[in-house]
Amino acid sequence: MNSLFTRLLIATSLLLLLLFGLLWSGLSWYQQTSQQQVQQSLHRNLAEHMAHINPLLSQGVTEKAALTEALHDFMLLGPSFEIYTIGLDGQVIGYDAEERLIRQRQVDLAPVNAYLNGANLPILGTDPRNPNQKKIFSVAPLVDPANQPQGYLYVIIGGQQFDAWQALVESQQKPWVWAIAALGLILFSLLVFVLLVYNLTRPLARFQRDLRQLHQHKLKDGLRLSGPYQGSRELQSISADVDTLLTELNGQYQQAQAQQKARHEFLLHLSHDLKTPLTALLGYIDTWLVTPANQRDPELIRTAARSGQQLQRLLKQLLELAALENQQIVPKRQPLNLKPFLQDLADSYAPALSQKSIALDIDCERDTLVDTDPMLLQRILSNLMDNAIRHTPEQGQIRLQLHSQRKKLWITLTDSGSGFYQHQLDQLQRASARSTSQSPLPQLGVGLSIVQKLVALLEYRLEVESRPNQGTQIRIALS
CATH class of the missing domain: 3.30.450 (Beta-Lactamase)
Incomplete structure (x- = not known):
């Protein structure tokens, strides 16, 4: 009863019965009226x-x-x-x-x-x-x-006798009339039904066949229906919608594949970043343990502690990146004066800069208000400062500048460190251009991944210029 064939047959038969009844009543009324008009006229x-x-x-x-x-x-x-x-x-x-x-x-x-x-x-x-x-x-x-x-x-x-004879004749003739009419109705119904099935179900059968064949193909092949359908407007609309959904599904599959590949590469890169301080930590501790107590050098413990701190920093960044991936961080914007903000940031990095004899130049001569989230902006600049200090050699130089350019307010961080290779820079720029909470992660460290996510969250613009062994310049457009 739920098949299209059965429903079409029932609907067609009922419709034709209704039309036949209406036609029969109309013809009977017309015949009776015409007969009365002729007889009364005569x-x-x-x-x-x-x-x-x-x-x-x-x-x-x-x-x-x-x-x-x-x-x-x-x-x-x-x-x-x-x-x-x-x-x-x-x-x-x-x-x-x-x-x-x-x-x-x-x-x-x-x-x-x-x-x-x-x-x-x-x-x-x-x-x-x-x-x-x-x-x-x-x-x-x-x-x-x-x-x-x-x-x-x-x-x-x-008169009355005429009606009696007419009723007698009709009672004898009507069964035959109705039988012939019913037979004609059945034949006509079958003809109409065959035409309906031919014109309606053939495109539907093709559409159903195409849908069944989709499971034999893989998403990477790009799923599509066989082509336009010549059925009703509804069928054409449904097939177009299915094609649209398949296109979106293919795009989502390709994006998921790219994300999976990027995450795999990111995990490999992260495991290397975690393995280095962990190996150093264990190595210095093992060396300290096997050294006789009267010959143990305190510098081994201090070096192991620095490796532990580095490992702790990476884990903290990893947790922060996971929070950004899960959209658990929401910006809370408020007016912020950038001059004291940048000065406080520089003061917090004074010990690390002094340890490597790196000079920090801050170019922010006047008070400048900007509507931003102070905590998120501090995370961005802290990650950039960490990377700059880590990749800048001793006696190097870092410059933090606040300036206006192209009708926008920019924060620029320039270092004299090791810089990026071109393929790394292209990868970072492509990731920044499409950065969302679900975009693939760049393989340039957890710190830059966090910067990229936070910049996208605050709806800022990130630009990077770098050359190997010649330093890096990172610019963030705040407005």
């Missing part, structure tokens, strides 16, 4: 001729007692005619029938007047023998020798 002057040829009726006599013989003679015209005389008030006066057959003594004069005034036929009037059914009739006024109206001669066309 007998339009019947009552007038009857009144004219009968001596009593022509004198305006309407009483039943005087007209019994005349009415009986008129009934010889045939059983399909019923003849009455009625008064000016519509009361039935004379008739040639048994008393029990007359079931209504009053005739509605409105149709009579419409008939005499030449209204369009057919006109249906009261049937004294069958009040529940209106009949066509012929009528003529009856006047006395002084030309005074006395009543009407009222002739029912197609």
Whole structure:
């Protein structure tokens, strides 16, 4: 019952039955009306001729007692005619029938007047023998020798006996008519159904076949339907929507593959970053343990502690990067004066700079307000300072500058460190251009990954210029 074939068959059959019923009713009504119009037109002057040829009726006599013989003679015209005389008030006066057959003594004069005034036929009037059914009739006024109206001669066309014979004939013929009509309806329904199935289900079958074949292909091959469908507009719209979904699915698959590859490479890179301080930490501790107690150098423990701190910093950055990946960090913007902010940042790195004899130059001569999240901006600059100090050799130089350029406010960090190779720089710039919380991670360290995510979160712009062994310049557009 849920198949398209069954539903189409049922819907088509019911629709055709309804249409057949309406058509049959319409044709029956039209046939009956046409027949009544023809018969009433043929007998339009019947009552007038009857009144004219009968001596009593022509004198305006309407009483039943005087007209019994005349009415009986008129009934010889045939059983399909019923003849009455009625008064000016519509009361039935004379008739040639048994008393029990007359079931209504009053005739509605409105149709009579419409008939005499030449209204369009057919006109249906009261049937004294069958009040529940209106009949066509012929009528003529009856006047006395002084030309005074006395009543009407009222002739029912197609009387009670005519109805009985007609019902008998129809009862014998209708089963055959209905049987032929039902057979024609069945054949027509089958023809319409076959055409519907051919025009509707063939594109659907092709669409279903194409969908079944999709599971045999792999996403990397690029899933697509076989082409446009010639079915209904709805089917064309559905196929277009499916193609759109497949295109999006292919794009998401390619993006997921790229992210998976980037994450794999990132984990390899991260494991190397974690392995280096961990190996150093364990190596210095093992050396300290195997050295005799009176010969143990405290510098071994201090070096191991620095490796542990480096390992702790990497783990902290990794947790921070995971929070950014899961969109757990939301910016809280507020006005910030960048001059004291940058000075505080420089003061916090004074010990690390002094240890490597690196000179830090801060170029921020005036107070500058910017709407930002101070904590997130500090994380960005702290990661950049960490990388700059780590990659800048002793006696090197780092410059932190705040300036306006191209109608934007920029923070620029320049170092004289080892710099990036071109392929690393291209990778970082591509990642920055499409950076979101779900974008692939650049393979240039956790610190730069965090910077990239935070810059995208604050809707800033990141630009990097670098050459191997010639230093790096990183610029952040704040507005």
